[in-house]
Amino acid sequence: MNITAIVAEYNPFHNGHLYQINKIKRDLKSDYIIAIMSGNFSQRGTPCIVDKFIRTKMALSQGVDLVIELPITFATASAETFARGAITTLYHTRIIDNLCFGCEEDNLLVLSGIASVLSKEPPEYKALLKSYLKMGLSYPTARHKALNNFGEFPQEVLSSPNNILAIEYIKALYQLGSNITPFPIKREVSNFHDTHVHSSIASATALRIAMLNGEKSDMKLAMPSTSLKLLEAVETFPDIEKLFYLLHYQLLITKKHELYNIWDVPEKLVNSLYNNFSNSTSYTQLVDMLTSKTYTRSTVYRSLLRILLGITAPPTVTYIRVLGCRQKSIRLLSLLSSKADLPVLTSKPYSSTDIFATNLYQLLRSSPNLYNQDYTQSLILI
Secondary structure (H helix, E strand, O other): OOEEEEEEOOOOOOHHHHHHHHHHHHHHOOOEEEEEEEOOEOOOOOEOOOOHHHHHHHHHHOOOOEEEEEOHHHHOOOHHHHHHHHHHHHHHHOOOOEEEEEEOOOOHHHHHHHHHHHHHOOHHHHHHHHHHHHOOOOHHHHHHHHHOOOOOOOHHHHHOHHHHHHHHHHHHHHHHOOOOEEEEEEOOOOOOOOOOOOOOOOOHHHHHHHHHOOOHHHHHHHOOHHHHHHHHOOOOOOOHHHHHHHHHHHHHHOOHHHHOOOOOOOHHHHHHHHHHHHHOOOHHHHHHHHOOOOOOHHHHHHHHHHHHHOOOOOOOOOOEEEEEEOHHHHHHHHHHHHHOOOOEEOOOOOOHHHHHHHHHHHHHOOOHHHOOHHHHOOOEEO
């Protein structure tokens, strides 16, 4: 039996994702495809366009056999932690043969070379990284400069978010001593940062913008019909600006020194938050004010979300939560349950933070009827 895994957000599911699935089936001859997918918030720390259960239905309807949820603390973290959470979870399933990911650089030797340096972290690399960070460079920039001392790695390889994730996936495989085989697929046509739909293969960013602008023809061009129908059936979408007053309240009831205990939120960013909050009138304006050469916009979004969720400890992988499975692939769920060396859940997660995040997401949608959806939503079978 040959089983391939994908790490994804499906925010939303589009033709590029379908291309990947079809290529896996054609080139790897996979019997099953498992996707490990972010929950209700993206890796950038922003709410996904539709909830995790709808996105699970999108994936299953287009050929994914089983969907696992990546817990919120991993799903909204840096590329390194995001990848570590996803790969560690897949590793503990004990049934994955291949890992497929889309990126601009599909030369496995180049990606593996960078991943090898990062997985070993030689003293010279660590010293260079530390010195660049002290100079006030952002972590991605500092890492890029430090890596260049160990090989001629093209700058564009380390500047693409998809390439960076690909490198982190391979690094995590090295660190775990995993036998899972990485399988990069070159992204077709669209670029991660594209904001417009130019063809039938478009970025998720472009599709979210098209949806918010009511550009149905663009959505129809670049999304499978079933995914588009699921998206169009949604009546309300999350409004990130609703987080502003929730954050305001959090700052009112929390002492400043307590925020220093929030996991992976820099103290200087906390100080900047307190200095700028009273001068802002919206959540996105506050994010703009906090974004700097040192702290990227994604870092700011993720940090504010951690403050809202009260995340104080680094994440660990303690269970495998299955969101959905295709009816005809139910054997795969049985195989997972018998082989995994962590508990396999088909109902609510163990993590109270994930339950809280789901409720927060529905609050942003003004959908109180969907509070505690992690308790009320049964395993999705299609």
